[in-house]
Amino acid sequence: MSLQFSHKPVMLAEVLDALRPRPGGRYAEGTLGGAGHSEAILAASSPNGWLFGCDRDGAAIEAAQERLAKYAGRFELRQGNFSELADWVPPESCDGVLLDLGVSSPQLDVAERGFSFQQEGPLDMRMDRRQQTTAAELVNRASAEELARIFWEFGGEPQARRLARVIVRERACRPFETTSALADVIERVSPRRGKRAHPATKVFQALRIAVNDEIGSLRIGLAGALKILKPGGRLAVITFHSLEDRVVKDFGRARAQDYTFTGGVDVPELRQPRAPELKLVKRKAIKPGAAELSENPRSRSAQLRVMEKT
Ligand SMILES: C[S@@+](CC[C@H](N)C(=O)[O-])C[C@H]1O[C@@H](n2cnc3c(N)ncnc32)[C@H](O)[C@@H]1O
Numbered sequence: 001m002s003l004q005f006s007h008k009p010v011m012l013a014e015v016l017d018a019l020r021p022r023p024g025g026r027y028a029e030g031t032l033g034g035a036g037h038s039e040a041i042l043a044a045s046s047p048n049g050w051l052f053g054c055d056r057d058g059a060a061i062e063a064a065q066e067r068l069a070k071y072a073g074r075f076e077l078r079q080g081n082f083s084e085l086a087d088w089v090p091p092e093s094c095d096g097v098l099l100d101l102g103v104s105s106p107q108l109d110v111a112e113r114g115f116s117f118q119q120e121g122p123l124d125m126r127m128d129r130r131q132q133t134t135a136a137e138l139v140n141r142a143s144a145e146e147l148a149r150i151f152w153e154f155g156g157e158p159q160a161r162r163l164a165r166v167i168v169r170e171r172a173c174r175p176f177e178t179t180s181a182l183a184d185v186i187e188r189v190s191p192r193r194g195k196r197a198h199p200a201t202k203v204f205q206a207l208r209i210a211v212n213d214e215i216g217s218l219r220i221g222l223a224g225a226l227k228i229l230k231p232g233g234r235l236a237v238i239t240f241h242s243l244e245d246r247v248v249k250d251f252g253r254a255r256a257q258d259y260t261f262t263g264g265v266d267v268p269e270l271r272q273p274r275a276p277e278l279k280l281v282k283r284k285a286i287k288p289g290a291a292e293l294s295e296n297p298r299s300r301s302a303q304l305r306v307m308e309k310t
Contacts, residue, residue: 006034006105006106007033007034007036007104007105007106008036008105008296008298009033009034009036009037009040009100010100010238010288010292010296010298010299010302011238011286011288011292011299011302011304012036012037012040014286014288014304015037015040015098015100015236015238015304016040016041016044018096018234018236018281018304018306019041019095019096019098019234019236020095020096020234021040021041021042021044021045021049021095021096022044022045022049022095023045023046023047023048023049024045024048024049025045025049025050025095025096026049026050026051026052026093026094026095027041027045027049027050027051027052027094027095027096027097027098028051028052028053028054028085028089028094028096028097028098028225028228029041029051029052029053029054029097029098029099029100030053030054030055030082030085030097030098030099030221030225031055031082031098031099031100031101032053032054032055032060032061032064032077033055033057033060033063033064033100033104034060034063034064034067034104034105034106035053035060035063035064035067035068036067037098037100038051038053038064038068038075038098039067039068039071041096041098042068042071042074042075048074049074050074050075051071051074051075051076052075052076052077052078052088052089052094053068053075053076053077053078054077054078054079054080054081054082054084054085054088055079055127056079056080056081056127056128056212057079057104057107057127057128057129058079058128058129058130059106060104060106061077061078061079063106064077065077079128080128081128081217081221082099082217082221082224082225083216083217083218083220083221083224084224085097085221085224085225085228086223086224086225086227086228087224089228090228091227091228092227092228092229092230092231093228093230094228094229094230094233095229095230095232095233095234096229096233096234096235096236097225097228097229097233097234097235097236098235098236098237098238099218099221099222099225099235099236099237099238100237100238101214101218101237101238101239101240101244102239102240102241102244103115103127103208105298107127111179112124113125114134114135114136114178114179115204115208116179116204117179117180117182117183117186117198117200117201117204118198119179120178120179120180121178121179122134122136122177122178122179123135123136123139123176123177123178123179123181123182124136125207125208125211125212126211126212127212128212131212133211134211135207135208135211136175136176136177138150138207138210138211139167139171139176139182139207140171140175140176143168144161144164144165144167144168145164147160147163147164147167147168148160148161148163148164148165150206150207150209150210151163151164151202151203151206152206153206154205154206154207154209154210154215154243155202155203155204155205155206155209156202156243157202157203157206159189159190162189162190163185163186163189163190163203166185166189167182167185170185179204182200182203182204183198183200183204186199186200186203187199187200205241209243214244215243215244215247218244218247218248219247219251222235222237222247222248222251223251226255226277226278226309229309230309231309231310232308232309233308233309234281234306234307234308234309235278235306235307235308235309236304236305236306237304237305237306238302238303238304239285239302239303239305240301240302240303241301245285245303245305248305249285249305252278252280252305252307253280255276255277255278255307256276256277256278256279256280256307257276258273258274258275258276259271259272259273259274260272260274275310276310277309277310278307278308278309278310279307279308279310280305280306280307281306281307281308282305282306285303285304285305286303286304286305286306287302287303287304288300288302
């Protein structure tokens with residue numbers, strides 16, 4: 001596997017336990033990354049299990065091709081957004097689907113990708129580098145209101161408005177081009193004062209989510225994943241922050257209900273019974289065990305939710 005792409009799969013045993021790969025089974029991963037999870041799924045479904053994998057990142061697809069080469073003929077890979085899964089994979093064809101959200105280690109570690117405030121690099125943050133909008137474009141073009149909304153909604157940044165105002169003022173003199181230029185301004189406006197996390201953590205997370213439309217893709221991707229699952233097939237989703245976990249939790253709860261509401265303006269709301277589309281395999285999210293937490297710090301905020309199509 002290329003040295004450039006090294007990512008330790010999070011909660012691997014728990015994912016295999018959730019998806020229960022078996023010979024002849026068909027699986028999909030919308031977030032291939034370095035293909036650690038996908039390789040394990042192909043191994044566990046030997047000799048003839050099949051996997052469709054996609055990732056927005058071209059570097060991930062290259063790394064995955066290399067890593068999965070020994071399973072040639074048993075997988076198909078594609079660069080693209082998992083929000084399109086249902087366009088590429090036939091309906092009700094999969095026994096298991098995995099979404100392991102967020103960024104991979106190489107995306108964070110390669111300075112030129114511009115995801116990390118700890119490394120000097122262009123203010124980029126695009127998972128798919130064919131996409132036009134970069135973080136720099138957003139930071140240099142969006143209105144103060146829009147930036148404040150992004151920082152608050154996607155980062156929970158308490159100083160959202162103040163930071164947005166300062167950014168808009170500073171960019172009039174010199175547009176932001178690098179990760180460190182932005183991190184420096186944030187640190188100046190909101191000094192660390194003994195806090196453990198760097199003051200730019202929330203703004204960088206928020207910009208990354210906005211640049212890649214991560215929440216919009218997740219909503220569409222979850223619905224698509226459910227479409228391509230066979231009845232009895234399982235969906236496993238690993239999230240890394242509360243915003244995306246809430247989307248997954250709400251999706252699961254809504255589709256597991258045996259009723260829906262009808263009605264609206266001037267019409268009383270009525271509960272209508274209906275067949276649930278899925279069941280929650282566990283009510284609560286699964287968290288990494290102590291051994292993984294000590295060995296892989298990036299697993300700290302991971303949560304796994306597992307659902308089964310009815
Ligand atoms: C945490 S990593 C996945 C790691 C992978 N499971 C492994 O074992 O190596 C997340 C990956 O998902 C990709 N990604 C995030 N959102 C995506 C989306 N909407 N569509 C496709 N890929 C996405 C990122 O580019 C990144 O490579």
